[in-house]
Amino acid sequence: MRIKIIIPNASKAFLATQVEKRRQAAGLGVDVDVICLNEGPVSLEGGVDEALIGPPLLVEARKAEQEGYDAIVIDCAMDPATRAVRELVNIPVTSAGEAALLCALGLGDRISVVTVLENTARVIEDRIRTYEFQGRVTSVRFADVPVLDLEHTDRAAEAILREARKAIDEDGADVIVLGCTGMSPVAAFLQQQLEVPVVDPAVAALTLAESLVRMRLSHSKKCYLTPPKKEIVGKQFKDWGL
Amino acid sequence: MRIKIIIPNASKAFLATQVEKRRQAAGLGVDVDVICLNEGPVSLEGGVDEALIGPPLLVEARKAEQEGYDAIVIDCAMDPATRAVRELVNIPVTSAGEAALLCALGLGDRISVVTVLENTARVIEDRIRTYEFQGRVTSVRFADVPVLDLEHTDRAAEAILREARKAIDEDGADVIVLGCTGMSPVAAFLQQQLEVPVVDPAVAALTLAESLVRMRLSHSKKCYLTPPKKEIVGKQFKDWGL
Amino acid sequence: MRIKIIIPNASKAFLATQVEKRRQAAGLGVDVDVICLNEGPVSLEGGVDEALIGPPLLVEARKAEQEGYDAIVIDCAMDPATRAVRELVNIPVTSAGEAALLCALGLGDRISVVTVLENTARVIEDRIRTYEFQGRVTSVRFADVPVLDLEHTDRAAEAILREARKAIDEDGADVIVLGCTGMSPVAAFLQQQLEVPVVDPAVAALTLAESLVRMRLSHSKKCYLTPPKKEIVGKQFKDWGL
Amino acid sequence: MRIKIIIPNASKAFLATQVEKRRQAAGLGVDVDVICLNEGPVSLEGGVDEALIGPPLLVEARKAEQEGYDAIVIDCAMDPATRAVRELVNIPVTSAGEAALLCALGLGDRISVVTVLENTARVIEDRIRTYEFQGRVTSVRFADVPVLDLEHTDRAAEAILREARKAIDEDGADVIVLGCTGMSPVAAFLQQQLEVPVVDPAVAALTLAESLVRMRLSHSKKCYLTPPKKEIVGKQFKDWGL
């Protein structure tokens, strides 16, 4: 089984901090390739970043299907362009935010998400409402740490831990969902400190992708219809081969 | 008062069929400029189109604010990149799908949307859930007419009318929301045929924008936070000046 | 365009404090007549007041339609008898509470209403549930200032401001909706003090009424059916001409 | 125990058809007095009727408390002015629509209401949303029989039966709630014909009132606050002693 993990930003440096964690998380006999994009914002932290990342993300997703991968992981907890990618390809597509929530929903009644910035929290709240999970999500908190500062793992971990504890003590959370896949390197530390399950969205998305491939299930094309062919105007889009 | 209406696709031909309707809809003393984009899909009909249109739409939105417009209308019933545009600018931003729903919510208990394609319907359903309006929207139907075929107004109008009647008779709709701003030219015909209010999303968005300007209200920057500055990689984005 | 604004209480003194604000809020070329009722409680602050105000409000609404007005505004944030008035007349009817909520729903994710008394808050909460907006309204607070004390604008403004700040800081409100049209005179002051949009319900209802007239839209008579003719017993009702 | 049942319309003829059914429904040792109002519409079938009935209904409710009754029943399935009556008095107040829904919620998962006219159905739907019971109510149907035609029991019963059967077969109803207390005389016939429980709202409200008295429970005055004293202007209101 071959799975393509697409980190939808354009930071090689960020990629370098994540690859090993993804490889370790892969199942027996699962080949995992982890890439970031060649173009786009260097991190995804809000609605503007999400709106910019669409074209290069679609380019890589289409390529992954053409290269014969069995599944695609969109490795970002904001689930950017997830509907679009599923419209575009037929192989299973999991997305870190959605996968982490689905995992958490089976682990406790009340879920809290702890993400990086308030901008990010707002996009994640949009997704939670889109999925109609708001009745089970008791809060979306943010540690006020930009994605690219997550590499200062000690300080970042402390800030995330502080919000996670508030989620548990003040919001009644039974399960913590990390709201950024860049938190993967500090997930184990957080799990050690906290008495409730801590879901790493990057790992949840990879594991779910593997399960779908094993079950020979992909997203419903009745829901995610293949888009009608149409002209796309503009040199930039031509450059992308779109 | 000057309002910039951005039709977020790259079809000059489509633009030509819409400009007059928008000008007629403008209030006394309101200057309306209607543009489409220089790049992007020639029509917006689903998730893929929405994911592609982000960068050129943001470019035009930022420009509109810099040019001193008092408000921006995103003239598409799928509300593409609306959160992103609101993060980016401080002037009021209305969006056709959201504005039409807000208008319809004051006109009757049960709303149906009639849009162009099933792909489009799915994106609109996502938005309705994101706004938490699903308890008041009884159905989202589609006429199975691509956006660019809406200019064959007779055939298009018949197909839309047929679905609107089903929405009223079978789904119990009290109000019909047209689910594509390209339906503006047939809106008057549809209103004549139907005994319930028919909301034209292009007009609803323009009218709401004017009202916001008059009330000196804009979207909450506490909700739509100005994005942190960051590097955006790639020649395409450089071309766009992003 | 001629719009009749009906303040549904029987206080000429209160009326006097409001007329100018409404006139200022009217659009270009819009004639606005503002009246209060000849009978009824001198202010509307809870369920009992709402139950008493029905007959004189219906009398004035019917009269407004007969006089050829283009739209009616029910100038009270509790939306008293709004369904009844819409059943009775065919011209557009906006109501201050509903109009303010519809406006606010387009400005931010989480709305708080700040009204006068707890009794009033309870009626407004009923309305929010009736409209199924509870998922977007994070709190309904009250300043504990009776309607007729709003004319002591300084003290009233301070009390409202205090609750609005709590709504923002403790409840996470992105937008403040003033929960009484009598707060119109202090709305500008509140907007100056607060970093989030403050929606004046009186102005929202007037602006929406103008927009509906311009769009040639009125409420759905499929939803608000014209009532069957029937005998109404009693001298009081005869006096009212009902 | 003494209970005052107030039928909130002004038809002595209608009253005559209902009194016996209420007396039969009373529990051991319960004195029931059934009245209608001296003023108001002769039947309650929609929002306008509801808006008119407020003042005379409040008059009788206050009187009932002063006369020492132990509880008040508002004998109408639209629950007119129920909040107002509860604000006004301290003795328990049940209302036929609410009481019937509460009873039905314990008898099956999915409830359908069958009422008289579409106007009535719309008001009942408002109430269901206000109570947040919409997830359990699968439909509100109407037999298209005006209240005062219910005395033609055969024809009325057939029409109600037809809608109740559709509610069961098409909407999946487990329980039928009669949506008008004037249906009390045909309730036994309907129960014989239908395989699911049929809840008579008049009886449900009376039985609940008795239970509350026995349990020494009344509505929460924290929720239904006693209204502030205030001037009520107008000869009509003076006539009513308000």
Place this chain on the structure above:
Amino acid sequence: MRIKIIIPNASKAFLATQVEKRRQAAGLGVDVDVICLNEGPVSLEGGVDEALIGPPLLVEARKAEQEGYDAIVIDCAMDPATRAVRELVNIPVTSAGEAALLCALGLGDRISVVTVLENTARVIEDRIRTYEFQGRVTSVRFADVPVLDLEHTDRAAEAILREARKAIDEDGADVIVLGCTGMSPVAAFLQQQLEVPVVDPAVAALTLAESLVRMRLSHSKKCYLTPPKKEIVGKQFKDWGL
């Protein structure tokens, strides 16, 4: 009328503390028999207890119907096996948790439940979601007093009172529902101390059962279908006569 109250635990000592309260609560002419089970946990405080109690509870419920009782009360606020009992028998079955919530829903907008342990609270929260009452229930609190310690009434009452006050002051509760039928002996004390209605679930369930019998209503067998006959394996089940 004869009603069988089944306390679904196996503690004769607990039974002894409750019988008198139930008898006092019975209506005129109502014969009440109160039993506990011969087997099972000595108290019901969470999911495990609920899962164990099924067989002996079904045995007693079937017996009660065979003995000619008019109704069954499941005297536990966790509503254990309520669906099962209703499938098994045709006579009305009320359950203390459900009955108390239905009663409370008619007394105020916002309900809080105060129960014994956190385990119990979790099961009650499950039920509230199953009934779709979560929009009206503002909190489920627990006094951290095991069921069998409720007989130390002073200490127990203090702990319950403390949580009830928090429910009112911090959660905005209008009505308190006691979340354990073992709290019946302290209900009167709590009602004296608190300014809002306090619903005793044991009494609510008994009163509702009486009302259903009087109304000749039972649960819908369309919803609670009689189970298909089938083999049950195992000596234990044979011992129970299942």
Place this chain on the structure above:
Amino acid sequence: MRIKIIIPNASKAFLATQVEKRRQAAGLGVDVDVICLNEGPVSLEGGVDEALIGPPLLVEARKAEQEGYDAIVIDCAMDPATRAVRELVNIPVTSAGEAALLCALGLGDRISVVTVLENTARVIEDRIRTYEFQGRVTSVRFADVPVLDLEHTDRAAEAILREARKAIDEDGADVIVLGCTGMSPVAAFLQQQLEVPVVDPAVAALTLAESLVRMRLSHSKKCYLTPPKKEIVGKQFKDWGL
């Protein structure tokens, strides 16, 4: 990794038809042991069966943890006693109904469940509401085939297929969830016939259990609290070692 799959009924014959499917579904390096219970109903089809199965299911779950299994699968789409099992053990517990829904929620917007009998459908609907997934589940249908008749695979498959097609065509389902783990042998046939994903609950629960073990995640003990120790009365419970 060792996983214990507990089919919570007492039919060795049924077990024999399922074991092979479970073994085939297991991942690389995963040891799967599939058992049924020694006592209880021979199939689980409604609330009564669910209420009876608690004690023997808890016995086997506790034993599985003591035997050192890494996870437990409750192999029934009604999710019987799932809360209880999670309270009792610390190793991850997945349940077929819940796991299938979580899987399906990532594959399309609208889910339909197709189960065996109407009794079963009612229990599954309870669960869907308990999980607050009702906004995403468009229908729960039943093929009217008892569990033990599923071995007549042709007839059963036809009946299930017919309901699944109605779910797609009439209810708008994007994804079909099989509502009984006994449907596992016909799942492949159904998937061949249908154009939308078909989720086999037995496989979904096993796959999810494996993923949780790999992620070192288990259910939150803050949500599923270890039950307090207490006396359990009765020879039957003693026989079970409870």
